[in-house]
Amino acid sequence: MITRSVYIGTPSYLKLKDEQVYITEPSTGKTKGKIPIEDLGLLMLDHFQITIFHQLIQKMMGNHVVIISCDALHLPHGIMLPLYGHTEYSERIKNQINISVRLKISFGSKRWKIK
Known part of the structure; x- marks a missing residue:
């Protein structure tokens, strides 16, 4: 369409x-x-x-x-x-919201090391 x-x-x-x-x-x-x-x-x-x-x-x-x-x-x-238009997109948003604080800190430190 x-x-x-x-x-x-x-x-x-x-x-x-x-x-x-x-x-x-x-x-x-x-x-x-x-x-x-x-x-x-x-x-x-x-x-x-x-x-x-x-x-x-x-x-x-x-x-x-x-x-x-x-x-x-x-x-x-x-x-x-x-948000409800596609199941994969909704699932990704839910996973990002429910990510643990420890994992967020880990991702942040890796990002700063790369730059």
């Missing part, structure tokens, strides 16, 4: 309506566009005045959409991935 990558670099409101992402301009309230959620694969947010509703985030996570947030230099700053 082919998915769309959407970049938003202007002030916008993003909300969920009729199973679609509605992109609205805050100053005028006019809808700039709408995208069916099932068509989305990646959403890149590159402006500090973007408002996104939590209901929309939850719906996108349910449809395996990756959300990337950019910083002031327009570089990727953070990523939001659905």
Whole structure:
């Protein structure tokens, strides 16, 4: 299935309506566009005045959409991935969370020796 990558670099409101992402301009309230959620694969947010509703985030996570947030230099700053989308990914996250303190210290000392 082919998915769309959407970049938003202007002030916008993003909300969920009729199973679609509605992109609205805050100053005028006019809808700039709408995208069916099932068509989305990646959403890149590159402006500090973007408002996104939590209901929309939850719906996108349910449809395996990756959300990337950019910083002031327009570089990727953070990523939001659905955890339940793939069993291997979920298992890796669980293993990383449950790692012992002793093992963390061991990994840290090895990392510093390599550099």
